[in-house]
Amino acid sequence: MMALLLRDPQMLRENRLLIAHIYTATAAIALGAIAGVLQGLSRADVFTLPVWFDYYRMLTMHGVLMALVFTTFFITGLSLFVTYRNIARARSMGIAWFGWTLMLIGTAMAALTILRGDATVLYTFYAPLKASPWFYVGATLLVLGTWVVAYEIFENVLWFRRNNVGKPVLLPVFSAACKFLMWVVATLEVVAEMYLLIPWAFGWTSGINVMVTRMFFWYFGHPLVYFWIMGAYIIWYHIVPTRYGGNVFSDGLTRLAFVMLLLLSTPVGIHHEFMEPAIASTWKMLHTLTTYGVAIPSFLTAFAIFATFELAAQRRGIKGFWATVKSLPWNDPVFSGVACGMLLFILGGFGGLINASYAMDAMVHNTIWIVGHFHVTVGGPVALTFVGCAYWMIPKLTGRRLWNPQWGAMANARVVFRNADHVDIHALCGTARGAAAHGRSQLLGCSSGEYLAALDVAGSGRWRVPVH
Structure with missing residues (x-):
């Protein structure tokens, strides 16, 4: 059956695009993981990094590739996958x-x-740290590319509505559309931030409002x-329910969850700025409440x-x-990857x-x-979850079988234990996030005292970084 599907010309064209997204994401996570390992070994003083590949250069590479590039390419590929598979039509792949x-x-x-050392600003690219203007241009192009993907998804949704009057949009496509609607709203502020950062980085403006760039960044x-x-x-x-014979528990509940995420996920960014004196406490409390709302x-x-787990087990005569739990397919790397991710999500x-929490955030x-x-x-x-899904998607897109599924399941378990290390009691004791071999003050070309004083003023929103 898969061989017949893979001979379909339209599906072959779609698969080539989807594979490009997934393989790009895979390359990003591989390079980001290498940077993370080197970063950890360097921080543990196992070896000293060379000057041409310093700690903050590697930290920025790790954060950008893992948090922005890997996730974005995988999600765009996944969203196009569920859209194309659920809305069958002749379509041009050019857009x-x-x-x-x-x-x-x-x-x-x-x-x-x-890599050139011109953008050691970490993945939180707001002032006062300054990157090469081409870093900001590149980030802008990445965002604009996702808008093109969003257009492709929305256009397919509109086509479905025109040709299926009175029918609801299929649930996977509805989920993808909600996600990208939220994404477009959030990334509007990235473009607004770049409107400030790019002229500043090129030296076209005399300074920049640090507080505004932070606000724009955390809005996104x-x-x-x-x-x-x-x-x-x-x-x-x-996708996961197909691995153990389950079904979506409730169509309405699923749609409600995505709509709530769409409405509540944007007005939450200020909880990253509770320590900023320039932001009124009223806004901080409001964002506390909306962030709690996202938990619903x-x-x-x-x-x-968990209801799908139980109902699938009951259909097989399993109770308790x-x-x-024992009946679930833990040896399947697709299921085990996602299930282990669910367990860690409880901690996260x-x-x-x-x-x-407005009060508890001050402690951590x-x-x-x-x-x-x-x-x-x-x-x-x-x-x-994404890696587990890749074990499922890539065979479907290429027609190949996984080489050794058991290795994938073992790797999933290893990642769980590795991530559990991050939930460390020392964090609760207030272990500071210190600088590496050299502090951020040196990156800005000022003394530590000047840097701390600048941050104090920046928090009030009055500081404008001069152009040297």
Whole structure:
């Protein structure tokens, strides 16, 4: 059957595009992981990095490739996959290829500036750290490429509605459309931030408002997390149940969860800026409440997914919690990857509620807790889910079989234990996120005292970084 499908000319054209997205994401996670290993060994003083590949250059490469490039390319490929497979029609692939090309060019531009040492600004690219203007141009092209993908998805949804009057949009496509609608709204602020950063980086303006760039970034930065999570939810709801004979628990509940994420995921970014004195406490409290609100669709999803586990087991005559757990296909790398990601999401989700608390955030601010939370979230439900899904998607797109599925399942378990290391008691004790061999003050060309004083003024929104 698969061989017959792969001979279909339209599907072959679609598959080539989808493979390009997934393979680009795979290359990004591979390079990002290598940078992460070298970064960890360097931080542990196992060896000293050469001057031409310093710690912050590698840290920026690791963060950008893992948090932005890997996730974005995989989600665009996944979203196009569910759209194309659920809306069968003759379609030109030119627009979709244009989107992928824009994304690739933007990624290459940003990566080259990082490798040259001209963009050691980490993945949080806001002032006062300044990168090469071409880094910002590359990031802008990456975002614009995703907008082209969003257009492709929306155009297919509109075609379906025109040709299927009165019928609801199929659930996987509805999920993808909600996700990209949220993404377009969130990334509008990236473009607005680039409107400030690019002229500043080229030296065309006399300075920049640090507080505004931070606000723009976090307007995008936390919805970025839900962009990842909504991509993972598509897999949890629509792909994973096929591995153990389950079905979507409730069409209405699934749509409700995605609509709630769409509405609540954007006004949450200020919880990353609780320590900023320039932001009124009223806005901070409002974003605390909206961030807590995002937990509701997560709880709905947890209920729905575990309900599918139980109902599938009951259809096979299996009853009881532990019997149901044992009956799940843990040796299947597709299922085990996603299921292990779900387990880590429990830790990451509750840690996020602590970060969102106006009071408790003050205790964990700028400690290893934040690093641990980020890794448990990205390395858990996101990376494990996407890698597990890749074990399912690539054979479907290429017609090949996995070489050794058991190795994939073992790797999934290893990632779980590795990410659990990030939930460390030292974070609760306030272990600071210190600088590496040289601090950020040196990156800015000022003394530590001047840097701290500048940050104090920057927090008030009054500081404008001069052009040297």
